[in-house]
Amino acid sequence: MNTSEHISKQYDADLAALRSRVVEMGGVVEEQFRFAVDALSSGRSDLAEQVVANDRRVNELEVEIDDDCAHVIAKRQPAASDLRMVLGVSKMTTDLERIGDKARKIARLSAAVRSSGEADARWLEDTHRTADAARGLLRDALNAFVRGELEGAIAVIRAAQGVGQQVSAISRSLVKRMGENPGQVAVLLDMMAINKAVDRVADHAGNLAEHLIYIIKGTDVRHATLDQIERETLQR
Amino acid sequence: MASKAPKPDLATLPKKAEARALNFFYGAKQALKNISLPVYDRRVTALIGPSGCGKSTFLRCFNRMHDLYPGNRYEGEIRFFPDDLNLLGADVDPIEVRMRLAMVFQKPNPFPKSIFENVAYGLRVRGVNQRSVLVDKVEEALKGAALWNEVKDRLDEQANNLSGGQQQRLCIARALASEPEMLLFDEPTSALDPIATASIEELIHQLKDKVTILIVTHNMQQAARVSDFTAYMYLGDLIEFGWTDDVFFRPKNKQTEDYITGRFG
Incomplete structure (x- = not known):
């Protein structure tokens, strides 16, 4: 990221505001996700309700930040790293909003899953562990964004694959339980949906890291393998 | 990795001109320092940079x-192709050079003559006086400058009656009438709305x-919009x-990066 100042201080201020708002949104979304997982672990329905209610704020932030991006483009005609910053921030808000949706989904499903009696300690523990890992990725991606760290972004993309593997293992055990216990398929599907939501949060954190690479390097790595990303971003 | 249609390999692109180790001095003051730059055939090359960078x-x-x-x-040297002429050669007639490389300036500068005579001027200088030839060439040049439809019924009016934008297109038509191989634009729109x-x-x-077009512009968005190639210059x-x-x-x-993002100061 280009950190030197523009001749126009107001332009600097506009771009700084964009950056800080997307970090603010990241903070809100991270908290939403943490509360949703806590609601599931603790069975606290008030937390779950709070997450569902707060999702509106996440949606508002997405719209507001996108609007800010459009205004910067219209007024400043940003070029090069500034243009990539604005486009990247706009894409980041989309991924953050999706993470907010996943938090809401987990919160909504938590009550039914808790009351079913199928949510055993092992599953709750595994789910909490993968969710913590996914949340760590989200935090790392935001930190890498704040610091403009390419290596941090690549580490997030690498780690997101590990979360995916953990979630696959949990899913396999749920499928096995469905076979053994056909009467509980509905709630087991809800549990699987929760695990899938955690997996998607990790994916979105990986997307945030990809947007960061685009902002810093101008390289679009959205559909590249990890090997390609490392080769193309670290060499130049 | 996502990418657009690959750009042609520069090695395969024909060049119209090429500056080679070009230095230029206004008296003792050196304004261009060892510039080597290709100008590709039938492409637009924009020269950008802060005032005093040497682009003009x-x-x-x-x-x-x-x-x-x-x-x-x-x-x-500035080599000019396909004949591989050195435009700066002492044996090269600047008048001939200006027929092949026409310049359009910042402010429209029509002659105090009729629209028709402005465009016909270069041809007359070269000894073309046959009315039918002039009429054809003037029409062709005005069409080439996208001005014909606006002036075809008033070719005998004074050029100064035209709007600023029309006057600039008239100057382009005047340049086109001598069928140049290259057009040199020096901030052609900075005086226009x-x-x-x-x-x-x-x-x-x-x-x-x-x-082939070489254009100097202060308007970076214009360089981005109109050019295929961009050269950024600074202090010569x-x-x-x-x-x-x-x-x-x-x-x-x-x-x-700092210049085009407005960080230069």
Whole structure:
């Protein structure tokens, strides 16, 4: 990221505001996700309700930040790293909003899953562990964004694959339980949906890291393998 | 990795001109420092940079404008193709050069003559006086400059009656009438409003099928819009040259990046 100042201080201020708002949104979304997982672990329905209610704020932030991006483009005609910053921030808000949706989904499903009696300690523990890992990725991606760290972004993309593997293992055990216990398929599907939501949060954190690479390097790595990303971003 | 249709390999692109180790001096003051730059055939190349960077000085070397003032001195070459002529050669007639490389200036500068005579001027200078030939050539040039439909019924009116944007297109028509191989634009729209600017930019886009264009502009968005290649200059040095897409999206040089993002100061 280009950190030197523009001749126009107001332009600097506009771009700084964009950056800080997307970090603010990241903070809100991270908290939403943490509360949703806590609601599931603790069975606290008030937390779950709070997450569902707060999702509106996440949606508002997405719209507001996108609007800010459009205004910067219209007024400043940003070029090069500034243009990539604005486009990247706009894409980041989309991924953050999706993470907010996943938090809401987990919160909504938590009550039914808790009351079913199928949510055993092992599953709750595994789910909490993968969710913590996914949340760590989200935090790392935001930190890498704040610091403009390419290596941090690549580490997030690498780690997101590990979360995916953990979630696959949990899913396999749920499928096995469905076979053994056909009467509980509905709630087991809800549990699987929760695990899938955690997996998607990790994916979105990986997307945030990809947007960061685009902002810093101008390289679009959205559909590249990890090997390609490392080769193309670290060499130049 | 996502990528657009690959750009042609620069090694395969035909060149219309090429500056080679070009130095230029206004008396004792060196204004261009060892500039080597290709100008690709029937492409638009934009020269950008802050005031005093040498972009207009560089442009003016191409049609030997500097010859008009004593004390100016060139070193190096500008090769002109396909005949591989050195435009700066002592044996090369600047008048002939200016027929092949026509200049359009910042402010429209029509002659105090009729619209028709402005366009016919270059042809008359070359001894073309046959009315039917002049009529055909003037029409062709005015059409080429996207001005014909607006002036065809008033060719005998004074050129000064035209609007600023029309006057600039008239100057382009005047340049086109001598069928130049290359057009040199020195900030051609800086005195025009946005609508007239857009029509000149559209014209540049149409003209590049036929002629090679070198344009100096202070308007970076204009360089981004109209050019295929961009050269960034600073204090007489060429800092970066490349495809405009690359220069404006992912410049290689930090100085270029700072200039086009408005960080230069």
